């Protein structure tokens with residue numbers, strides 16, 4: 001019995017770590033210095049709630065949007081953020097053919113080895129490779145980013161679900177109907193939140209940038225990463241920070257939960273099954289006990 005309890009305690013300690021992939025590599029972050037007597041509650045502003053195509057029972061990813069999001073990640077975010085758990089081959093989910101995935105992978109280089117001489121070498125990526133990391137290790141990443149490590153993107157959309165306040169959080173506790181789009185809402189709000197001016201009384205630590213949507217403080221080490229017209233869209237979508245932020249947030253949701261559509265479909269079928277099954281059980285009960293009045 002004691003063994004069982006200690007095993008459970010160990011599990012409880014390990015589980016959250018396994019979920020937040022970036023937990024082990026985040027050193028103490030520089031934060032804003034505030035002069036008020038009481039510590040403010042972060043984030044200063046609640047993320048904006050957007051209409052996502054993947055919300056709700058029949059939610060599905062907009063492949064065109066995911067392709068645009070991949071473009072933003074590749075051209076902008078991948079300079080600092082890794083995405084270690086996503087393989088090139090899974091890009092076929094975004095509507096790309098095998099040939100296109102091969103060609104996309106071949107545009108990138110990964111480290112391999114050791115070769116016969118014991119040396120590591122770089123080669124063109126193939127579909128079975130995972131997205132390469134921009135920095136060799138967390139220390140190198142921190143050194144180039146003012147002491148803060150850009151978190152890995154594989155699970156970021158799931159790791160930053162800001163709880164909604166009263167009364168919505170009561171509904172969110174119920175299984176099946178809870179709000180699951182808090183992560184992409186957060187990423188969208190963070191990316192579009194750099195232009196706001198800090199309220200009086202806030203002193204922002206050097207090397208950090210004010211952003212009222214940042215979860216842990218009033219300012220973060222990441223400078224505004226993207227501005228209007230920075231990335232060219234071929235499908236005629238607006239080239240604005242707003243659109244870029246929507247697209248990359250949707251893409252990160254896909255990266256964190258590639259099987260979302262399947263999960264929702266299965267959940268829906270289970271609910272239909274349970275409703276029919278309850279009806280059958282009720283009829284069975286009526287027929288079994290019909291002579292026992």
Ligand code: HEC
Pocket residue numbers: 029030072073076077078079080081145148149150151156160187190191214215216219220221222223225226248
């Ligand atoms: C110049 C490097 C750089 C680029 C480019 C960059 N980031 Fe960051 N990002 C950072 C750093 C550094 C942090 C950690 C900030 C901190 O904790 O103070 C960060 C943190 C984040 C976070 C997590 C915030 C949190 O709650 O912990 C998100 C989300 C994010 N970046 C999204 C993006 C997106 C999306 C892009 C591409 C559009 C992008 N970043 C481009 C450096 C970068």
